[in-house]
Amino acid sequence: MVTKDIICITCPQGxxxxxxxxxxxxxxxxxxxxxxxxxxxxxxxxxxxxxRILTSSVKTSGAAVPLVAVxxxxxxxxxxxxxxMEEVKKIxxxxxxxxxxxxxxxxxxxxADLVASGRLD
Amino acid sequence: MAEKIYDVIVxxxxxxxxxxxxxxxxxxxxxxxxxERDVSLGGILQQCIHPGFGLKYFNEELSGPEYAYRFIxxxxxxxxxxxxxxxxxxxxxxxxxxxxxxxxxxxxQGKSIVLAMGCxxxxxxxxxxxxxxxxxxxxxxxxQRLVNRQNMMxxxxxxxxxSGDIGMIMARRMTLxxxxxxxxxxxxxxxxxxxxxxxxCLDDFGIPLLLSHTIxxxxxxxxxxxxxxAAVDPAxxxxxxxxxELYECDTLLLSCGLIPENELTKEAGIKINPITSxxxxxxxxQTSEEYVFACGNVVHVNDLVDNVTDESIRAGQYAxxxxxxxxxxxxxxxxxxxxxxxYICPQRICPDAPAKLFFRAAAPKLGVTMKVYAxxxxxxxxxxxxxxxxxxxxxxxxxxxxxxxxxxxxEVV
Numbered sequence: 001m002v003t004k005d006i007i008c009i010t011c012p013q014g015x016x017x018x019x020x021x022x023x024x025x026x027x028x029x030x031x032x033x034x035x036x037x038x039x040x041x042x043x044x045x046x047x048x049x050x051x052r053i054l055t056s057s058v059k060t061s062g063a064a065v066p067l068v069a070v071x072x073x074x075x076x077x078x079x080x081x082x083x084x085m086e087e088v089k090k091i092x093x094x095x096x097x098x099x100x101x102x103x104x105x106x107x108x109x110x111x112a113d114l115v116a117s118g119r120l121d
Numbered sequence: 122m123a124e125k126i127y128d129v130i131v132x133x134x135x136x137x138x139x140x141x142x143x144x145x146x147x148x149x150x151x152x153x154x155x156x157e158r159d160v161s162l163g164g165i166l167q168q169c170i171h172p173g174f175g176l177k178y179f180n181e182e183l184s185g186p187e188y189a190y191r192f193i194x195x196x197x198x199x200x201x202x203x204x205x206x207x208x209x210x211x212x213x214x215x216x217x218x219x220x221x222x223x224x225x226x227x228x229x230q231g232k233s234i235v236l237a238m239g240c241x242x243x244x245x246x247x248x249x250x251x252x253x254x255x256x257x258x259x260x261x262x263x264x265q266r267l268v269n270r271q272n273m274m275x276x277x278x279x280x281x282x283x284s285g286d287i288g289m290i291m292a293r294r295m296t297l298x299x300x301x302x303x304x305x306x307x308x309x310x311x312x313x314x315x316x317x318x319x320x321x322c323l324d325d326f327g328i329p330l331l332l333s334h335t336i337x338x339x340x341x342x343x344x345x346x347x348x349x350x351a352a353v354d355p356a357x358x359x360x361x362x363x364x365x366e367l368y369e370c371d372t373l374l375l376s377c378g379l380i381p382e383n384e385l386t387k388e389a390g391i392k393i394n395p396i397t398s399x400x401x402x403x404x405x406x407q408t409s410e411e412y413v414f415a416c417g418n419v420v421h422v423n424d425l426v427d428n429v430t431d432e433s434i435r436a437g438q439y440a441x442x443x444x445x446x447x448x449x450x451x452x453x454x455x456x457x458x459x460x461x462x463x464y465i466c467p468q469r470i471c472p473d474a475p476a477k478l479f480f481r482a483a484a485p486k487l488g489v490t491m492k493v494y495a496x497x498x499x500x501x502x503x504x505x506x507x508x509x510x511x512x513x514x515x516x517x518x519x520x521x522x523x524x525x526x527x528x529x530x531x532e533v534v
Contacts, residue, residue, distance in 0.1 A: 054297075
């Protein structure tokens with residue numbers, strides 16, 4: 001049994017959430033101190049497998065601006081962030097994009113898509 | 122020259138200006154104009170590609186450009202006029218004097234004017250760090266724009282001075298982009314920015330945070346070669362001799378605070394608050410010049426864009442009411458800072474209407490009580506687990522509690 005104090009990063013309140021259980025088996029025995037549903041989900045994930053939304057930018061071709069902002073549509077495993085950045089660097093986009101447009105479906109097998117977060121005219 | 126009279130002219134097309142224009146339009150303003158100096162709307166949000174925006178306002182976690190996009194679309198769906206690439210030179214006498222390549226020098230007349238110019242970063246000159254003047258010293262926001270919008274990497278080995286949110290966010294960005302961030306040095310004995318940014322930007326990447334430390338020397342001639350960091354006495358903030366350590370680096374990012382950008386405001390003779398460095402306002406976001414309203418970071422530096430949006434929509438609505446002659450005029454009472462309160466915004470309150478008071482603590486503390494007084498009478502109290510100057514608090518005061526009262530005071534004990 002492990003107990004961890006997790007500072008929630010979901011919103012600026014920064015609640016300290018106490019989670020105990022067995023992270024290796026993916027078991028949660030108790031989770032206390034959250035003030036919202038998002039906080040509970042965050043703390044439980046953080047205990048078992050930390051997840052983060054990755055944001056970056058990709059190169060454009062034939063556009064007035066050199067970069068367009070991108071993000072993962074859902075959080076991806078934290079330890080994949082650096083590896084994911086290497087993939088993001090290889091991408092070039094063109095044409096029109098608005099926030100939410102999918103650039104890479106099921107990005108690196110995470111189940112999350114890499115989507116545009118900025119606009120490209 | 123100026124044939125058209127706008128109901129509301131908004132100076133600045135960032136999050137505050139966009140929300141103010143939308144708010145004004147929704148409140149029935151006829152002709153609304155936004156004047157923006159950049160070539161696109163959205164302001165600083167366009168370079169804030171990280172997530173964390175909109176949790177309060179949209180109940181979703183958005184990136185900066187996504188948040189901006191939603192408001193730009195709202196503006197586009199209306200007949201709000203936008204002048205981009207336009208610098209405002211002067212505000213006064215119900216007029217905005219601007220200049221751009223298309224119109225040249227022009228004057229626009231408005232029944233109300235909303236100031237939404239945002240803020241600017243404190244530079245090396247402003248914090249007076251000694252040493253040589255090599256290339257490689259950037260404000261964190263300038264580096265953020267270069268990296269996130271212009272595809273220019275600013276360096277490989279980085280030290281960051283100041284633990285403001287932009288500094289911590291840039292520590293993560295530089296790491297993700299392949300640079301090595303050696304340390305974040307912070308003069309105070311607490312983090313200046315939000316706790317969650319310390320966790321996800323520094324702790325996640327093992328970036329050391331040196332509290333009660335500062336840079337005492339910048340080294341290098343053409344390019345930055347290193348910085349000397351020393352511990353400071355937490356009480357006096359003076360470097361402690363013998364604690365100096367050289368960090369070899371090619372880049373220094375400064376995240377040492379933001380200053381509301383009020384050149385236009387000052388020239389218009391509008392009263393500025395010495396603590397916030399922004400115009401003093403009432404709960405209608407009305408400045409000392411009654412037809413001039415102000416909102417967002419030009420008034421006081423906010424932690425969250427969601428708060429800026431909220432405040433700016435209100436500013437726009439009240440500016441529209443003023444233009445239509447429906448904004449009530451009344452005697453005002455001051456808001457007064459008590460124990461451990463650095464500032465309160467608004468500084469003036471019209472007691473006939475409810476007022477949302479935003480305030481910041483002077484020093485961080487655990488297990489505190491926030492108390493609100495109408496003169497000597499306690500009208501509200503709330504226990505807080507912690508209070509932190511980096512995180513703005515607010516309280517709402519009702520008109521019935523302000524009847525016949527000469528001042529409202531907030532304290533944290």
